Amino acid sequence: MSVKQRYFIQLSYNGAEFHGWQIQPNAVTVQEELQKSMSMISRESIEVTGAGRTDTGVHASLYVAHFDAVSLKLDDPNFVYKLNKLLCKGIAVQKIFKVGPKDHARFDATHRTYKYFITFDKDPFVSSFAFKPFKKVDIEIMNEAAVFLLKHKDFESFERTGADNKTSVCDVSAASWEVFDNFAVFTIQADRFLRNMVRAIVGTLLDVGYGKISPKKFNQIIEKRNRKYASASAPGEALFLVDVGYNSLIESQIDYKAQGFHFVPREMPKRS
Incomplete structure (x- = not known):
């Protein structure tokens, strides 16, 4: 029997195209689009659990979710590239990494x-x-x-x-x-x-x-x-949504430099 491995996925999205994160009837959502693309590229049914909901139109420059899969080939250096090519332009995946079988994107967030x-x-x-x-x-x-x-x-x-x-x-x-x-x-x-x-x-x-x-x-x-x-x-x-915090082991695997677009640079001088 095939054993599923749990993964965390780091992504960003432009909320203008979506009715929020969570799947809902008769609406385009980030969760649904991500699941469809991941299921297609991995050739197995993938269900993604997010760190939390975001409302219609709200963006995420750093979002984290988890999923279980058997056949995900992360050893392929082009896997994330292929996934991004398949996804709509409003979603970008930065990284996918293995975690423990009980690690949870929502419940473990600090x-x-x-x-x-x-x-x-x-x-x-x-x-x-x-x-x-x-x-x-x-x-x-x-x-x-x-x-x-x-x-x-x-x-x-x-x-x-x-x-x-x-x-x-x-x-x-x-x-x-x-x-x-x-x-x-x-x-x-x-x-x-x-x-x-x-x-x-x-x-x-x-x-x-x-x-x-x-x-x-x-x-x-x-x-x-x-x-x-x-x-x-x-x-x-x-x-x-710009950050989701976890324990040090998981945070060490999140690529904070690769997170999505911020149009307000942190080093900008304050108005006097």
């Missing part, structure tokens, strides 16, 4: 990190990946409000209504805005995220930046644990 991009200027070259606020926003006061995210555990106020999560508790370990030359980036890291959580947080923080909501009011919205008190969700096209 944290996820998202970035949300806003641009201060109208720019046709970044408009597909950044949101332009309707008016000037106060980044400093938005950061004052973001601090409250670190002081709470229950984020039901930012959870999509009707979501099937068993708990709305998350451990947020980082949440802040950084200002660059002509845009700002919101970075948030947590052990897990609820459906629509980051976009709802950003939408509410933008209302803080517009002066509609005070930081104190933002804190009260979290405490109410009711989605109706938070603001409308920010658009998905400006949101990127």
Whole structure:
């Protein structure tokens, strides 16, 4: 009897072409496209389990999933090249590597990190990946409000209504805005995220930046644990999943330098 080997796969995708990661009826998803291509190239039925869901239109510059296979020929140096050639242009695979039989892309993840991009200027070259606020926003006061995210555990106020999560508790370990030359980036890291959580947080923080909501009011919205008190969700096209953390053994095999496109270089100087 053939024994299946478990693999982790590192990939990136442009969410504009997809209705999120997870397979759903009558919609094009990343999971479905990846499974079809991998099953075709390996000539066996492949089911891929991702590190988590992403919403429609949301991108991932670094995403991790796992799958089991018998006949995958990783000794072929052109395997990833062939897979990328078969995949649609919105998905790119960077690496596939063997892991233990019980290693799990979702359950073993220690944290996820998202970035949300806003641009201060109208720019046709970044408009597909950044949101332009309707008016000037106060980044400093938005950061004052973001601090409250670190002081709470229950984020039901930012959870999509009707979501099937068993708990709305998350451990947020980082949440802040950084200002660059002509845009700002919101970075948030947590052990897990609820459906629509980051976009709802950003939408509410933008209302803080517009002066509609005070930081104190933002804190009260979290405490109410009711989605109706938070603001409308920010658009998905400006949101990127940029990192999924694991134990040191798995992380040592992830190629962080090969991760997908970041249009905000880390070394860019901050606005004075």
